[in-house]
Amino acid sequence: MSHQTYLAVDLGAGSGRVVAGHFDGRKLQLEDQNRFPNQGVQLPTGWHWNITELFSNIKNGIAAAAKTHGDKVVSVAVDTWGVDYGLIDERGRLLGLPWMYRDSRTDGLIEEVSKAVPKEELYGRTGIQLLFFNTIFQLAAEARQYPAVLREASQLLFVPDLLTYWLSGERVIEQTIASTSQLLKAGSAEWDLELAAKVGIPAHLLKPVTAPGTKVGKLIASLAAEIGLDSVDVVACGSHDTASAVAGAPARSKNPLFLSSGTWSLLGRELDAPIITDASFAAGFSNEQGLSGTTRFLKNVAGMWLLQECKRNWDAQGSKLHYGELVDHAWVSKAPGLVDPDDASFSRPCDMPRAIADYLRKTGQPVSEKPGDIARVILRSLALKYRVLVNQLRAWMPDLPDTLHIVGGGSQNALLNQMTADATGLTVEAGPIEATATGNIIAQLMARGEISSLEEGREIVRNSFEFETFEPSDTESWNDEEARFLQLIST
Numbered sequence: 245m246s247h248q249t250y251l252a253v254d255l256g257a258g259s260g261r262v263v264a265g266h267f268d269g270r271k272l273q274l275e276d277q278n279r280f281p282n283q284g285v286q287l288p289t290g291w292h293w294n295i296t297e298l299f300s301n302i303k304n305g306i307a308a309a310a311k312t313h314g315d316k317v318v319s320v321a322v323d324t325w326g327v328d329y330g331l332i333d334e335r336g337r338l339l340g341l342p343w344m345y346r347d348s349r350t351d352g353l354i355e356e357v358s359k360a361v362p363k364e365e366l367y368g369r370t371g372i373q374l375l376f377f378n379t380i381f382q383l384a385a386e387a388r389q390y391p392a393v394l395r396e397a398s399q400l401l402f403v404p405d406l407l408t409y410w411l412s413g414e415r416v417i418e419q420t421i422a423s424t425s426q427l428l429k430a431g432s433a434e435w436d437l438e439l440a441a442k443v444g445i446p447a448h449l450l451k452p453v454t455a456p457g458t459k460v461g462k463l464i465a466s467l468a469a470e471i472g473l474d475s476v477d478v479v480a481c482g483s484h485d486t487a488s489a490v491a492g493a494p495a496r497s498k499n500p501l502f503l504s505s506g507t508w509s510l511l512g513r514e515l516d517a518p519i520i521t522d523a524s525f526a527a528g529f530s531n532e533q534g535l536s537g538t539t540r541f542l543k544n545v546a547g548m549w550l551l552q553e554c555k556r557n558w559d560a561q562g563s564k565l566h567y568g569e570l571v572d573h574a575w576v577s578k579a580p581g582l583v584d585p586d587d588a589s590f591s592r593p594c595d596m597p598r599a600i601a602d603y604l605r606k607t608g609q610p611v612s613e614k615p616g617d618i619a620r621v622i623l624r625s626l627a628l629k630y631r632v633l634v635n636q637l638r639a640w641m642p643d644l645p646d647t648l649h650i651v652g653g654g655s656q657n658a659l660l661n662q663m664t665a666d667a668t669g670l671t672v673e674a675g676p677i678e679a680t681a682t683g684n685i686i687a688q689l690m691a692r693g694e695i696s697s698l699e700e701g702r703e704i705v706r707n708s709f710e711f712e713t714f715e716p717s718d719t720e721s722w723n724d725e726e727a728r729f730l731q732l733i734s735t
């Protein structure tokens with residue numbers, strides 16, 4: 245078969261890319277078309293996404309693909325980070341710039357919303373971990389601050405839905421991204437309208453959802469003409485980036501363990517149905533929705549964010565260290581400090597090296613300002629966090645697999661991969677780095693009828709990329725540190 249080209253638009257909360265996937269019937273070969281930063285913009289109303297600039301960058305990426313692979317391009321799909329949205333009126337006009345999820349407008353909203361719906365109930369109905377930025381809390385903030393906009397809006401579109409609308413002219417809400425809102429009934433495609441009403445969110449905003457792997461329409465005519473691409477399908481993929489990333493994990497068997505490692509670390513297990521118990525509520529595990537009706541039972545914890553924020557600060561002071569060098573310094577560092585990566589003092593953009601030093605001082609641990617030492621503190625703390633989560637899963641699931649698939653940009657960090665294997669006692673299989681774009685394309689292959697299951701998609705992933713394996717050693721030597729870490733995270 246001559247190859248076909250699928251375009252994955254994959255936006256993270258720090259950068260975006262348009263990737264072409266050339267598929268020959270067995271293997272997928274990825275090729276970058278455009279990479280661009282996604283930094284958001286601070287305005288008097290708060291932190292927003294620069295959504296029209298993102299769209300221009302997407303168009304440029306598609307145009308680049310049209311130039312070199314024109315007649316081979318069959319479809320395009322968009323995935324992005326979760327929870328954020330735009331509101332549009334009846335005629336499709338966007339009512340204001342989407343807010344960034346880290347904006348402070350949701351401060352205090354979990355507590356306020358839980359007066360109307362107790363936290364346990366909120367979790368029980370939706371199966372989603374209560375995170376301050378979930379769409380439900382953002383909409384509750386908007387209902388208080390901008391009630392007229394909610395009245396004027398005809399519907400909500402999540403960020404990937406909005407971009408899909410601009411590409412195709414079709415207004416569709418995709419199921420995996422909708423499940424990050426905390427407004428869908430657990431494990432279902434149905435909105436919990438009673439919950440929405442209790443929180444003051446108008447039902448008319450929440451239109452029916454579409455399953456991932458569905459054709460939405462064609463590239464809108466004006467755009468097709470501008471770019472020079474004819475007859476290209478626009479597809480709803482697993483438009484939540486984590487849904488696509490986990491679809492792109494090269495698992496060989498059902499119900500794999502995964503860690504999607506980027507700005508966030510999403511660690512959990514793919515299941516056939518949600519788990520909602522007192523213990524999963526207490527431990528903050530979510531049941532997000534995936535491709536082919538799967539559930540991602542996972543916990544969302546801070547990931548590379550701490551190192552990214554440190555590097556941003558060091559770069560601003562003129563440091564020339566890149567990630568590879570930082571990790572090299574961390575290999576040889578002996579810094580013993582540990583932090584709770586999810587401590588509130590690390591959750592917003594800040595002077596991260598100082599925030600970490602303050603934390604170490606406050607908890608009576610040695611402080612070093614050397615980047616390699618700080619990197620080591622962060623990476624060991626992450627590995628311990630993963631160990632705690634894996635042990636939690638072990639306690640609930642006696643049949644836990646002994647391989648952890650680490651996918652995404654963070655899977656390039658060999659030191660963290662080895663520490664994770666050692667700390668958890670699991671074999672780590674690392675890669676693909678571009679799992680999200682890969683998973684995005686798997687859904688496009690499904691929409692086109694090239695494959696009919698997630699298993700077939702994962703076989704393509706295994707045929708297409710190289711993976712690195714890290715075997716655990718000396719897991720007991722982490723016992724003392726785990727005890728120290730558990731004390732830290734409980735105080």
Ligand code: LFR
Nearest residue numbers: 324325326327485486508544
């Ligand atoms: C990862 C991710 C997480 C979500 C966070 C915020 O990129 O999508 O799954 O919790 O970003 O949207």
